[in-house]
Amino acid sequence: EDLRVDGRGCEDYRCAEVETDVVSNTSGSARVKLGETDILVGIKAEMGTPKLEKPDEGFLEFFVDCSSNSPELEGRGGEELGTDIANTLYRVFSCENSVDLKSLCINPKEHCWVLYVDVLLLECGGNIFDAISIAVKAALFNTRIPKVRVLEDEEGTKEIELSDDPYDCIRLNVDEVPCIVTLSKIGYRHVVDATLQEEACSLASLLISVTSKGAITSMKKVGKGSLDPESIFEMMETGQRVGKSLHIALQKILDEEESLGMSRPKVGFLG
Amino acid sequence: APLDSSAPRGGEKHLVAPGDTITTDTGYMRGHGTYVEDDKLIASVAGVVERVNKLVCVRALKARYNGEIGDIVVGRITEVQQKRWKVETNSRLDSVLLLSSINLPGGELRRKSAEDELAMRDYLQEGDLISAEVQSIFSDGAVSLHTRSLKYGKLAQGVLVQVSPSLVKRQKTHFHDLPCGASVILGNNGFIWIYPTPEQKDDEAGGYTANLEPVPLSDREVISRLRNCIVALVTHKMMLFDTSILYCYEASLPHQIKDILKPEVTEEIVLEARQRLLDLEG
Numbered sequence: 001e002d003l004r005v006d007g008r009g010c011e012d013y014r015c016a017e018v019e020t021d022v023v024s025n026t027s028g029s030a031r032v033k034l035g036e037t038d039i040l041v042g043i044k045a046e047m048g049t050p051k052l053e054k055p056d057e058g059f060l061e062f063f064v065d066c067s068s069n070s071p072e073l074e075g076r077g078g079e080e081l082g083t084d085i086a087n088t089l090y091r092v093f094s095c096e097n098s099v100d101l102k103s104l105c106i107n108p109k110e111h112c113w114v115l116y117v118d119v120l121l122l123e124c125g126g127n128i129f130d131a132i133s134i135a136v137k138a139a140l141f142n143t144r145i146p147k148v149r150v151l152e153d154e155e156g157t158k159e160i161e162l163s164d165d166p167y168d169c170i171r172l173n174v175d176e177v178p179c180i181v182t183l184s185k186i187g188y189r190h191v192v193d194a195t196l197q198e199e200a201c202s203l204a205s206l207l208i209s210v211t212s213k214g215a216i217t218s219m220k221k222v223g224k225g226s227l228d229p230e231s232i233f234e235m236m237e238t239g240q241r242v243g244k245s246l247h248i249a250l251q252k253i254l255d256e257e258e259s260l261g262m263s264r265p266k267v268g269f270l271g
Numbered sequence: 272a273p274l275d276s277s278a279p280r281g282g283e284k285h286l287v288a289p290g291d292t293i294t295t296d297t298g299y300m301r302g303h304g305t306y307v308e309d310d311k312l313i314a315s316v317a318g319v320v321e322r323v324n325k326l327v328c329v330r331a332l333k334a335r336y337n338g339e340i341g342d343i344v345v346g347r348i349t350e351v352q353q354k355r356w357k358v359e360t361n362s363r364l365d366s367v368l369l370l371s372s373i374n375l376p377g378g379e380l381r382r383k384s385a386e387d388e389l390a391m392r393d394y395l396q397e398g399d400l401i402s403a404e405v406q407s408i409f410s411d412g413a414v415s416l417h418t419r420s421l422k423y424g425k426l427a428q429g430v431l432v433q434v435s436p437s438l439v440k441r442q443k444t445h446f447h448d449l450p451c452g453a454s455v456i457l458g459n460n461g462f463i464w465i466y467p468t469p470e471q472k473d474d475e476a477g478g479y480t481a482n483l484e485p486v487p488l489s490d491r492e493v494i495s496r497l498r499n500c501i502v503a504l505v506t507h508k509m510m511l512f513d514t515s516i517l518y519c520y521e522a523s524l525p526h527q528i529k530d531i532l533k534p535e536v537t538e539e540i541v542l543e544a545r546q547r548l549l550d551l552e553g
Contacts, residue, residue, distance in 0.1 A: 007496065
């Protein structure tokens with residue numbers, strides 16, 4: 001029987017709203033409302049030095065802030081949850097081809113684009129990892145990095161020139177960006193997109209990051225309960241299936257928003 | 272006499288927001304939810320202005336539950352203490368359920384002895400849900416409950432919905448057996464319990480047996496639909512009573528249960544229920 005307390009099936013998501021370009025002074029931003037959960041992601045692209053072991057690639061840095069959620073998460077309380085989420089995001093994006101990092105390189109060994117991804121947890125209503133990964137993908141889709149050219153003088157000093165046209169920018173290809181699907185085990189079944197009450201009843205969950213083609217890039221088990229190896233296989237299959245349909249739905253919304261162009265009426269935080 | 276020249280007369284309510292001037296007349300005493308600034312009485316909470324002779328106070332819309340004697344509440348046991356249980360009822364202080372105020376299993380009527388005190392945890396444990404009635408109120412505002420009737424007691428399988436206490440309408444009875452196939456307890460403290468209608472009334476049990484058999488799918492669907500309807504009514508700040516819940520349920524039948532929480536469908540259902548309620552009154 002496939003009936004949860006709010007009438008959903010085990011693989012149904014709650015009503016979700018996604019809006020991009022909500023914060024004007026970032027390179028890209030997105031806001032996702034999944035039921036009660038509310039996430040805001042802002043991406044700023046800044047120039048930095050590439051890492052020593054990967055001199056011709058740019059990189060991503062994740063920061064998660066949970067302090068606006070409840071009084072117990074203010075200040076140092078939210079740090080543990082924040083670092084936990086940031087580490088999960090690093091792991092999910094550690095796969096080589098999720099984001100084309102070579103396109104972020106300006107000058108090998110000297111300059112590259114660093115994308116600082118800031119995640120703000122506005123309200124926690126269950127299933128924060130899924131909502132955060134959807135918001136990060138939408139924000140990456142929305143990111144516009146200005147085009148720069150490297151000019152070399154006769155003496156050999158390099159100068160970086162920013163193009164004059166403010167709309168001349170490079171966009172990122174988000175086809176390979178994975179989304180996290182959280183499967184919570186309740187009793188003998190597992191459910192997708194658990195609410196706060198369902199999370200309280202579930203002893204163990206599996207976080208799977210799935211790309212749009214169905215490839216699993218990372219897996220993490222959370223919770224103090226144990227998972228049977230067979231149920232892990234079942235959960236992985238469900239995660240792949242659900243992840244693929246999630247990507248299709250998300251891409252459709254992003255393309256629709258894109259097609260409305262600059263004249264799109266923005267709802268933002270007042271709607 | 273009207274408080275303010277712009278206040279509505281008749282049966283209408285005087286609604287204020289924080290910072291609104293209630294009156295400029297200095298003859299009134301200020302009650303809860305008001306303060307005086309520059310010889311004006313100003314509201315500090317969003318709510319309805321209530322006036323008793325010379326005392327003006329503002330009753331907030333979103334507030335914790337304030338107990339009244341005779342109210343039905345649904346609460347959760349948080350602590351087991353020496354001769355009483357502490358019950359969480361969405362009020363400022365935890366409510367108290369004394370050992371002398373409960374019915375023993377089997378319906379025995381006797382004075383509770385020391386053995387009963389030691390066996391308290393066998394009756395009610397931490398985390399159990401109970402339905403009870405308010406017996407009295409302590410001087411600090413804490414509420415004392417009793418379950419001295421067979422209709423109160425431990426609650427078994429069902430769904431709990433937590434809403435604001437001001438949305439539950441005061442009625443003669445708060446236990447309703449809805450014709451759609453489920454029963455609902457509308458606690459005055461904002462806790463609403465939806466459960467499958469029991470087939471026969473077991474009077475011998477005394478309210479402690481928990482029926483843990485799996486609930487059939489048809490009953491679960493009705494309960495899920497009722498739960499979503501109540502959430503929809505709460506989103507639109509409508510008063511909750513048996514007729515409004517029933518009308519909302521009937522308006523939601525053409526939709527799937529999980530679609531009821533979509534904003535467009537919620538609005539449609541609540542509008543239809545509101546229309547039928549107005550037709551009923553008028």
